Structure formats: C-alpha cells, structure tokens
Amino acid sequence: MRQYFDADYSGPAFEIFGTGHLISLAIVAAVVAFLIWGWKNPGETAKLRARWLIIGAMLVIKLSWHTWNAVNGTWSMQEHLPLHICSIGGWALIYILLTRDHRVYEIMFFLGIAAAGQTLFQPEAGIYGLPHFRAVQTMAGHGLIVIGLVYATTIEGMRPTWGSLWRTMVVANIYLVVITVINYLLGSNYMYTLSKPSSASLLDLMGPWPWYVFFAEVLALGMFLLMYLPFALADRRTRRQLA
Numbered sequence: 001m002r003q004y005f006d007a008d009y010s011g012p013a014f015e016i017f018g019t020g021h022l023i024s025l026a027i028v029a030a031v032v033a034f035l036i037w038g039w040k041n042p043g044e045t046a047k048l049r050a051r052w053l054i055i056g057a058m059l060v061i062k063l064s065w066h067t068w069n070a071v072n073g074t075w076s077m078q079e080h081l082p083l084h085i086c087s088i089g090g091w092a093l094i095y096i097l098l099t100r101d102h103r104v105y106e107i108m109f110f111l112g113i114a115a116a117g118q119t120l121f122q123p124e125a126g127i128y129g130l131p132h133f134r135a136v137q138t139m140a141g142h143g144l145i146v147i148g149l150v151y152a153t154t155i156e157g158m159r160p161t162w163g164s165l166w167r168t169m170v171v172a173n174i175y176l177v178v179i180t181v182i183n184y185l186l187g188s189n190y191m192y193t194l195s196k197p198s199s200a201s202l203l204d205l206m207g208p209w210p211w212y213v214f215f216a217e218v219l220a221l222g223m224f225l226l227m228y229l230p231f232a233l234a235d236r237r238t239r240r241q242l243a
Contacts, residue, residue, distance in 0.1 A: 111172060126199060
C-alpha cells in the first residue's frame with residue numbers, strides 16, 4: 001500500500017484512456033449527469049450538505065497534495081503555488097460555495113470547467129499510474145472542480161450571462177500578462193506561458209512559442225462559446241414563449 005504514496009514510484013505510468021482513466025471519467029460524467037437531470041428540487045438541508053461535502057472534499061484534496069509534496073521534499077515555489085487556473089479554481093470553488101459570489105462564479109464557470117475538463121482528458125500524472133495518490137489526486141481534484149461548478153449552476157441556480165463570457169476573456173488576458181511576469185521573476189512556468197508542459201497536451205498541436213499562446217486563446221474562446229450555448233438556447237426559448 002505504501003508504494004502508492006511514494007514519490008519514487010516504480011509502478012506503471014498513467015495510461016491515457018486506460019481502464020482506470022476511463023472509469024474515473026465515467027464517475028465524473030455520472031455525477032454531472034445526475035446534477036443536471038437526476039436531482040430534482042432538493043431541499044435547503046440537502047443543498048447545505050452537498051455544499052459542505054464538496055468544500056470538505058476539495059480541502060482534503062488541496063491540503064493532502066501540498067502535504068505530500070512537503071513530506072517528500074518536492075514542494076517548490078516554481079511548481080506548487082496556486083497560480084495555475086485549476087489550482088485557483090479549487091480554492092475559488094470553495095469561496096463560491098461559501099459566499100455565492102456571482103462575480104467569481106461567472107469567471108470560474110468558464111475558466112474552471114474548460115481548464116479542469118481538458119486536464120481530466122489529458123491528466124499530468126506522469127509516472128504515477130492509478131491508484132497512486134498523485135493520479136487519484138489529479139483526477140479527483142479536477143473532477144471536483146467540474147462537479148462543483150455544475151452543482152452551483154444546476155442546483156444553486158447560478159448561471160453565466162453573455163457578458164460573463166467576455167468578462168472572462170478580459171480577466172484571462174490580464175492574468176496571462178501578470179503570470180508571465182511572475183514566471184520570469186520566479187523561473188517558473190505557471191499557465192505554460194513560457195513553454196509547453198512536458199506531458200502531452202492540446203498545446204502540442206498549436207505550434208511553437210509564442211504562437212501556441214495565441215491559438216490557445218482562440219480555442220478557449222471557442223470552448224466558452226460552446227459552454228454558453230445551452231444558456232443562449234434556453235433564453236431564446238423563453239423569449240419565444242413570452243412573445
């Protein structure tokens with residue numbers, strides 16, 4: 001059992017779309033489907049329990065990740081500050097569920113689901129195959145971001161607007177500038193603004209630096225538009241019914 005917590009793990013590496021990966025994706029998809037179509041009219045007590053379950057799970061995931069790196073002597077400012085979108089997204093989700101702050105929700109709805117969703121399909125677990133802690137933490141942490149933001153939307157009644165999409169693009173671009181400066185100062189590569197990640201990702205299809213940053217923005221905008229499409233269609237149906 002201890003081998004699944006060792007930093008110098010010598011077992012099988014993470015297999016993209018292997019059995020364990022597919023099971024993990026299926027679990028996330030099943031929970032999301034339940035939140036969208038299965039859980040109808042929950043009471044306030046049930047919603048309160050769900051919020052604290054998500055908050056508690058995210059805290060365990062976050063704190064155990066930093067503790068594991070600290071114990072193994074692998075924690076560093078260059079890699080483990082909460083500056084990646086998904087790292088920010090986990091803490092932002094906790095804040096959203098505690099406060100229902102729509103200003104934070106509307107930004108993280110797009111950024112969090114898009115970034116965490118992409119990582120779920122191409123996790124950066126490296127040599128750590130399931131059920132190693134690192135692989136479980138990667139899938140659970142990113143899956144919970146998607147689940148939590150879907151929960152906030154379908155159960156708590158929060159939703160993005162057309163303006164939310166464009167405010168997200170503005171915030172994302174400002175953050176790209178800020179994080180690039182931080183990367184130069186720290187010698188880090190948060191958000192991969194200075195080079196591509198070592199593991200396989202969509203950025204591999206987008207050319208060399210700095211062109212992949214530009215194409216990544218175009219891809220992000222396309223993903224945001226697709227994510228907003230269900231809300232646009234729902235608004236259109238409502239307008240037709242009221243006409």
